Amino acid sequence: xxxxxxxxxxxxxxxxxxxxxxxxxxxxxxxxxxxxxxxxxxxxxxxxxxxxxxxxxxxxxxxxxxxxxxxxxxxxxxxxxxxxxxxxxxxxxxxxxxxxxxxxxxxxxxxxxxxxxxxxxxxxxxxxxxxxxxxxxxxxxxxxxxxxxxxxxxxxxxxxxxxxxxxxxxxxxxxxxxxxxxxxxxxxxxxxxxxxxxxxxxxxxxxxxxxxxxxxxxxxxxxxxxxxxxxxxxxxxxxxxxxxxxxxxxxxxxxxxxxxxxxxxxxxxxxxxxxxxxxxxxxxxxxxxxxxxxxxxxxxxxxxxxxxxxxxxxxxxxxxxxxxxxxxxxxxxxxxxxxxxxxxxxxxxxxxxxxxxxxxxxxxxxxxxxxxxxxxxxxxxxxxxxxxxxxxxxxxxxxxxxxxxxxxxxxxxxxxxxxxxxxxxxxxxxxxxxxxxxxxxxxxxxxxxxxxxxxxxxxxxxxxxxxxxxxxxxxxxxxxxxxxxxxxxxxxxxxxxxxxxx
Amino acid sequence: xxxxxxxxxxxxxxxxxxxxxxxxxxxxxxxxxxxxxxxxxxxxxxxxxxxxxxxxxxxxxxxxxxxxxxxxxxxxxxxxxxxxxxxxxxxxxxxxxxxxxxxxxxxxxxxxxxxxxxxxxxxxxxxxxxxxxxxxxxxxxxxxxxxxxxxxxxxxxxxxxxxxxxxxxxxxxxxxxxxxxxxxxxxxxxxxxxxxxxxxxxxxxxxxxxxxxxxxxxxxxxxxxxxxxxxxxxxxxxxxxxxxxxxxxxxxxxxxxxxxxxxxxxxxxxxxxxxxxxxxxxxxxxxxxxxxxxxxxxxxxxxxxxxxxxxxxxxxxxxxxxxxxxxxxxxxxxxxxxxxxxxxxxxxxxxxxxxxxxxxxxxxxxxxxxxxxxxxxxxxxxxxxxxxxxxxxxxxxxxxxxxxxxxxxxxxxxxxxxxxxxxxxxxxxxxxxxxxxxxxxxxxxxxxxxxxxxxxxxxxxxxxxxxxxxxxxxxxxxxxxxxxxxxx
Numbered sequence: 010x011x012x013x014x015x016x017x018x019x020x021x022x023x024x025x026x027x028x029x030x031x032x033x034x035x036x037x038x039x040x041x042x043x044x045x046x047x048x049x050x051x052x053x054x055x056x057x058x059x060x061x062x063x064x065x066x067x068x069x070x071x072x073x074x075x076x077x078x079x080x081x082x083x084x085x086x087x088x089x090x091x092x093x094x095x096x097x098x099x100x101x102x103x104x105x106x107x108x109x110x111x112x113x114x115x116x117x118x119x120x121x122x123x124x125x126x127x128x129x130x131x132x133x134x135x136x137x138x139x140x141x142x143x144x145x146x147x148x149x150x151x152x153x154x155x156x157x158x159x160x161x162x163x164x165x166x167x168x169x170x171x172x173x174x175x176x177x178x179x180x181x182x183x184x185x186x187x188x189x190x191x192x193x194x195x196x197x198x199x200x201x202x203x204x205x206x207x208x209x210x211x212x213x214x215x216x217x218x219x220x221x222x223x224x225x226x227x228x229x230x231x232x233x234x235x236x237x238x239x240x241x242x243x244x245x246x247x248x249x250x251x252x253x254x255x256x257x258x259x260x261x262x263x264x265x266x267x268x269x270x271x272x273x274x275x276x277x278x279x280x281x282x283x284x285x286x287x288x289x290x291x292x293x294x295x296x297x298x299x300x301x302x303x304x305x306x307x308x309x310x311x312x313x314x315x316x317x318x319x320x321x322x323x324x325x326x327x328x329x330x331x332x333x334x335x336x337x338x339x340x341x342x343x344x345x346x347x348x349x350x351x352x353x354x355x356x357x358x359x360x361x362x363x364x365x366x367x368x369x370x371x372x373x374x375x376x377x378x379x380x381x382x383x384x385x386x387x388x389x390x391x392x393x394x395x396x397x398x399x400x401x402x403x404x405x406x407x408x409x410x411x412x413x414x415x416x417x418x419x420x421x422x423x424x425x426x427x428x429x430x431x432x433x434x435x436x437x438x439x440x441x442x443x444x445x446x447x448x449x450x451x452x453x454x455x456x457x458x459x460x461x462x463x464x465x466x467x468x469x470x471x472x473x474x475x476x477x478x479x480x481x482x483x484x485x486x487x488x489x490x491x492x493x494x495x496x497x498x499x500x501x502x503x504x505x506x507x508x509x510x511x
Numbered sequence: 512x513x514x515x516x517x518x519x520x521x522x523x524x525x526x527x528x529x530x531x532x533x534x535x536x537x538x539x540x541x542x543x544x545x546x547x548x549x550x551x552x553x554x555x556x557x558x559x560x561x562x563x564x565x566x567x568x569x570x571x572x573x574x575x576x577x578x579x580x581x582x583x584x585x586x587x588x589x590x591x592x593x594x595x596x597x598x599x600x601x602x603x604x605x606x607x608x609x610x611x612x613x614x615x616x617x618x619x620x621x622x623x624x625x626x627x628x629x630x631x632x633x634x635x636x637x638x639x640x641x642x643x644x645x646x647x648x649x650x651x652x653x654x655x656x657x658x659x660x661x662x663x664x665x666x667x668x669x670x671x672x673x674x675x676x677x678x679x680x681x682x683x684x685x686x687x688x689x690x691x692x693x694x695x696x697x698x699x700x701x702x703x704x705x706x707x708x709x710x711x712x713x714x715x716x717x718x719x720x721x722x723x724x725x726x727x728x729x730x731x732x733x734x735x736x737x738x739x740x741x742x743x744x745x746x747x748x749x750x751x752x753x754x755x756x757x758x759x760x761x762x763x764x765x766x767x768x769x770x771x772x773x774x775x776x777x778x779x780x781x782x783x784x785x786x787x788x789x790x791x792x793x794x795x796x797x798x799x800x801x802x803x804x805x806x807x808x809x810x811x812x813x814x815x816x817x818x819x820x821x822x823x824x825x826x827x828x829x830x831x832x833x834x835x836x837x838x839x840x841x842x843x844x845x846x847x848x849x850x851x852x853x854x855x856x857x858x859x860x861x862x863x864x865x866x867x868x869x870x871x872x873x874x875x876x877x878x879x880x881x882x883x884x885x886x887x888x889x890x891x892x893x894x895x896x897x898x899x900x901x902x903x904x905x906x907x908x909x910x911x912x913x914x915x916x917x918x919x920x921x922x923x924x925x926x927x928x929x930x931x932x933x934x935x936x937x938x939x940x941x942x943x944x945x946x947x948x949x950x951x952x953x954x955x956x957x958x959x960x961x962x963x964x965x966x967x968x969x970x971x972x973x974x975x976x977x978x979x980x981x982x983x984x985x986x987x988x989x990x991x992x993x994x995x996x997x998x999x
Contacts, residue, residue, distance in 0.1 A: 077993065154953075157954060176946045180939050
């Protein structure tokens with residue numbers, strides 16, 4: 010367990026190192042970035058081996074930081090953080106593998122990339138709200154530069170929109186936390202201490218503060234109708250950044266809701282619960298329907314991310330132990346699957362065909378030209394639809410079963426959303442890879458005349474890593490659920506889970 | 512009596528060091544500099560001036576906080592020592608900026624004027640008496656007027672100086688009028704006695720006039736809306752180092768002086784303005800100034816395409832946050848206010864430093880002049896990245912913790928039951944607006960491609976060291992804010 014803080018130290022150190030290495034040689038920079046990302050993953054897995062699940066967080070580091078405000082440098086982990094730290098390690102490693110073809114300003118690219126990763130590790134390990142917030146913001150800024158610099162379609166617009174949405178959301182969170190701290194007379198920013206301070210506030214104030222904190226975080230989680238940054242941001246981002254955005258950054262928002270907003274303000278949550286639940290199911294169905302009519306391949310995946318994150322938010326809104334554990338599992342599962350989908354679309358297909366228009370792709374016999382990409386996408390699509398054998402199945406099933414206990418209407422509407430997801434995924438598979446059967450199709454784009462570059466080894470490794478994880482969790486979800494469920498027994502979570510269950 | 516003078520001399524030793532080194536700078540230039548090029552004279556002058564500032568810094572630390580001096584005319588409390596130290600560091604950074612800027616005429620006089628302004632700042636940090644405070648403020652201001660107009664060759668510089676001077680003179684008149692009314696009402700010019708006398712007076716129309724006069728003048732000096740009109744022109748037209756000094760050290764010293772005046776002098780008529788009980792006082796006016804500055808600064812900055820004007824509007828927005836810190840300082844002490852003003856000064860002086868180096872290679876006015884900076888000079892781009900993000904309040908840089916501490920102190924006054932709490936929430940919301948224009952600067956510097964005419968930028972060694980030190984200060988003070996907070 011004590012290895013966990015080193016994940017974030019390694020990431021930041023790697024970022025600094027790669028910045029200077031990049032000035033000398035791009036290959037060196039790539040190597041350092043890969044070593045750093047793999048080290049993070051290995052550290053996380055190493056910690057996971059010795060992890061003993063239990064209620065409450067296990068402190069890793071706890072030293073005073075800013076005495077006058079009672080702020081401590083307090084890192085801690087429970088099963089939920091560990092799950093997400095492992096996810097971050099996976100996504101980071103895969104992301105480096107899928108950005109092997111970045112040629113421009115390599116050092117800066119990976120420096121920003123690893124800073125983002127370090128911030129994400131930090132958020133998942135923070136047990137002090139101030140520290141949490143610091144890491145949360147560290148994770149925001151690099152996204153702007155990653156997208157604006159190395160992105161594609163309308164990248165400056167997409168980057169600015171994403172940065173402003175994220176920052177506005179975090180401003181709401183900051184307002185809510187400071188308000189709780191000041192008005193509740195807290196002596197520090199430890200989550201338990203803030204919860205105590207919040208419990209002394211009048212109910213009206215708690216309701217407002219909960220809304221600030223929850224919807225601030227939910228912006229980043231892509232909760233309808235605050236999700237509009239996500240599709241444009243995902244589409245504009247370079248492949249690795251889309252993978253991280255969908256894979257881990259949207260999870261930061263959901264994790265913030267789960268770790269900070271819910272346990273600190275149970276009363277506020279009770280007030281907002283119906284609204285959050287409805288927004289989540291509307292988001293599932295709405296984003297799914299939008300994905301169904303997109304012309305741009307990447308927009309399909311972008312909206313599908315919003316739809317799948319709706320399941321996470323639904324699990325939180327249902328607020329019983331099963332639904333919440335399903336939500337955490339879905340965070341993990343979606344992180345892996347969305348990363349894979351974006352990798353296929355952005356790296357394997359777009360970097361080779363230079364088009365993402367489904368109509369153009371339809372004319373290319375991609376299943377023959379890029380069989381590996383086609384197989385990967387079909388498998389990832391199956392996982393994304395929630396078919397048994399892949400991680401999406403246990404995750405969404407757990408959420409739906411859990412939600413059924415809280416509200417049958419939500420569960421029914423969300424189940425309809427699963428059908429919509431199947432529809433848009435199948436449509437994307439069909440149009441992008443099997444649009445032209447090959448023999449009869451005229452080689453209009455000269456795709457046959459100029460064969461596409463074969464799928465490279467890093468791509469295969471990355472895809473294999475993510476697919477294997479999805480299958481592993483799909484077959485044995487208890488690996489993660491055994492970590493997650495005990496964590497939900499901690500008093501802070503019980504306060505909200507017990508109240509939230511009807 | 513003699514021991515009193517000895518105490519005064521002891522307390523004013525940093526000022527003495529500065530004056531002596533300013534004279535040395537002038538003298539050396541007269542003797543040695545005559546046959547040298549302007550560039551050599553500039554190096555010599557900034558080197559000597561820098562040594563003088565370092566010596567003053569050492570003396571400031573050696574003197575330490577000795578308490579009231581000369582019958583309470585000066586107050587050497589920990590805050591005074593810290594602010595003097597902060598001012599000297601900022602002046603040192605300004606000298607570094609000046610060494611990088613294109614060579615002006617008579618560089619020795621320029622450096623000497625900076626040092627004279629610094630003497631005024633040091634006195635402002637410790638003054639605890641109306642007259643001394645006024646003299647210190649005017650000593651600093653007069654030097655700044657000249658510094659703003661130093662570049663005689665450019666009409667913009669003259670315009671900046673004239674606007675700054677005229678509005679500054681009017682505000683000095685307001686201040687003096689307010690001070691004379693205060694003296695008339697209380698019969699004293701010492702802050703503690705004024706406070707004592709006001710405690711037994713009801714709020715009278717005359718007192719209200721005096722408070723308004725003082726705060727209007729303060730608004731001018733701090734560039735708070737609606738008295739900010741000089742700032743964009745002065746920032747745009749003044750030589751870069753002068754603008755850096757106006758934006759950094761002058762702000763820190765000004766807020767220290769007014770913190771002392773308002774809280775230890777006029778604290779008894781601060782008034783209350785929670786919803787439960789409210790009686791009139793200057794807090795209401797400061798709150799209004801703060802709200803106006805936050806709104807106007809942030810929204811007007813969105814429309815700027817000149818970097819310096821953008822920094823000026825950002826300075827107005829930061830003045831709004833500092834005024835909020837002034838309100839909160841009544842209860843939580845001046846720690847957050849000092850931290851905010853000092854780190855803001857470092858970041859903004861650093862940003863001007865980057866502009867000064869760029870100016871050697873062509874214009875550095877429009878945002879597009881920064882295009883492709885990452886390619887022209889990675890060092891400048893990296894430093895600008897840190898300074899601008901600190902201004903935007905991104906952790907772990909110092910600007911973030913400054914905002915955090917100030918907002919926390921404002922919210923602690925009474926949560927959202929007091930307007931200070933609402934102001935803090937407004938400021939937090941506006942920080943999201945501010946991120947847009949700060950990112951516009953960084954977009955040019957780090958994302959946009961360089962124009963065809965752009966050449967690589969050579970960063971002089973002194974300027975490079977200055978910028979790296981400033982950037983390191985921003986990062987380290989952000990990571991370890993207790994270092995500064997424990998000083999006051």
